[in-house]
Amino acid sequence: DVVMTQSPLSLPVTPGQPASISCRSSQSLVYSDGNTYLNWFQQRPGQSPRRLIYKVSNRESGVPDRFSGSGSGTDFTLKISRVEAEDVGVYYCMQSTHWPWTFGQGTKVEIK
Amino acid sequence: EVQLVESGGGLVQPGGSLRLSCAASGFTFSPYSMNWVRQAPGKGLEWISYISGSGSIYYADSVKGRFTLSRDNAKNSLYLQMNSLRDEDTAVYYCARSQGQYWGQGTLVTVSS
Numbered sequence: 001d002v003v004m005t006q007s008p009l010s011l012p013v014t015p016g017q018p019a020s021i022s023c024r025s026s027q028s029l030v031y032s033d034g035n036t037y038l039n040w041f042q043q044r045p046g047q048s049p050r051r052l053i054y055k056v057s058n059r060e061s062g063v064p065d066r067f068s069g070s071g072s073g074t075d076f077t078l079k080i081s082r083v084e085a086e087d088v089g090v091y092y093c094m095q096s097t098h099w100p101w102t103f104g105q106g107t108k109v110e111i112k
Numbered sequence: 113e114v115q116l117v118e119s120g121g122g123l124v125q126p127g128g129s130l131r132l133s134c135a136a137s138g139f140t141f142s143p144y145s146m147n148w149v150r151q152a153p154g155k156g157l158e159w160i161s162y163i164s165g166s167g168s169i170y171y172a173d174s175v176k177g178r179f180t181l182s183r184d185n186a187k188n189s190l191y192l193q194m195n196s197l198r199d200e201d202t203a204v205y206y207c208a209r210s211q212g213q214y215w216g217q218g219t220l221v222t223v224s225s
Contacts, residue, residue: 039212041157048206048215049149049157060213092157096211100172101147101159 002026002095006104012112013087019080021107023093028073030097037096040069040078043106044089052091053078085111114138114214116207121219128197128223134190134207134216142185145210148192150203151218158203161192175201197223 003026013019029036040053051060053069056076066081080087088111093104120132134146143165150158161181162170169181180193190207204218 037211041212043157048217049208049212050215051212054211054213090156094157094159094212099170101162101211103157103159106156 002098002102004104006107011109013083014112019083021078023076025074029095039094041092116216118216118219121221123222129195132192136188141188146190147208149206152203
């Protein structure tokens, strides 16, 4: 199975400051069709997960543009340009290139 | 508006069975792949099964041979038959469309004697 490793696992941030979460996969996530199926999810306390980013860098409709995704191959990053209070929660990367699909351990973002 | 509503969770004894349902609305159900993802209390997300629009099915090793995924396109519904349940199957079970574009609110399954 593809192992997804996120860092850090805990991220205290000051409102208005940037934040960055790393996600590394144990093998390349480039699929045979040339796409890289790396997704980012946000799970606010008490809520279902919500997809923010798909195929590395594509923002879902309605996701604020302060969220951005980047990376390639086995190394990916989710960036929040200016953290807001509503961004508190756990963030997961997930690969859907290889079976079984696998998630990272999650990164808990909290406000300082 | 896309809606996914899970039901069927509850308390079951180890070795027992449960059938989860996911009712979909707000989109044409049949072409879309669907998934079940679970989350044990206080833990992370675990993908457990997938069914394509054409009926191809994949399972995580943790549930293979015990869980059966199916869909009824006429009823816009997804099902997960869970047999031989274990303590470690205790979790909130979410259904999700495609590669997680939409999620339901989840249904809690508790396996305990």
